[in-house]
Every structure is written in structure tokens, then in C-alpha cells.
Amino acid sequence: MASQKSCPECGSNDLLTHSDISARGGYGPDLLPGSSGLFTSPKLRAVVCKDCGLIRYYAAKETLQKLIEKGQWNRLL
Ligand SMILES: [Zn+2]
Structure with missing residues (x-):
């Protein structure tokens, strides 16, 4: 697996990250269906x-654990 600490596009190590992004905004699409819990919302981490x-x-x-447990996603073949 390639390191997340370098850009796969240009190879730069000058990256920014934010780890508290909701995958389910009030007005936007549900980006990770099936990953919401009763009291938890799915979170994404972005690297720019x-x-x-x-x-x-x-x-x-x-969030990843919930996706796996609920089994609503298919393995990409
Ligand atoms: Zn880059």
C-alpha cells in the first residue's frame, strides 16, 4: 500500500489533513450509506x-468498521 503521506499524483509531501468531516451532511448526499449508527454519524478524513x-x-x-459489519457494500471484483 502506498503511503498516505505522499501525494499519489505528484509525489509531494506537502499535504494538509482534516479528520472531522461528516459523510452525511444535512443537504448533501449520503457518501457512505449504511455506516450511520444510532448516535454516531459517519466520519471522513481528507488529505489535500x-x-x-x-x-x-x-x-x-x-466508520469503516460499521461498513464492514452491516454488509451493505459489495467487494469490488
Ligand atoms: Zn499532489
């Missing part, structure tokens, strides 16, 4: 490259 602007999103660990 300061050189080329590439944006990557990663599911937070607890």
Missing part, C-alpha cells in the same frame, strides 16, 4: 495536496 490540489478521502476507522 498543497502542490497539485488532489483530494483524497478516507473513512474513519469506526
Whole structure:
């Protein structure tokens, strides 16, 4: 697996991150269906490259766990 600490597009190590992004905004689409809990909302972590602007999103660990447990997502073949 490639390191998340360098940009896969341009190779830069000058990256910004934010780890408290809701995957389910009030007016936007549900980006990770099936990952909401009764009292928890799915979270994403974004990494943005300061050189080329590439944006990557990663599911937070607890969000990822919910996706796996609920089984609503299919393995990409
Ligand atoms: Zn880049």
C-alpha cells in the first residue's frame, strides 16, 4: 500500500489533513450509506495536496468498521 503521506499524483509531501468531516451532511448526499449508527454519524478524513490540489478521502476507522459489519457494500471484483 502506498503511503498516505505522499501525494499519489505528484509525489509531494506537502499535504494538509482534516479528520472531522461528516459523510452525511444535512443537504448533501449520503457518501457512505449504511455506516450511520444510532448516535454516531459517519466520519471522513481528507488529505489535500498543497502542490497539485488532489483530494483524497478516507473513512474513519469506526466508520469503516460499521461498513464492514452491516454488509451493505459489495467487494469490488
Ligand atoms: Zn499532489
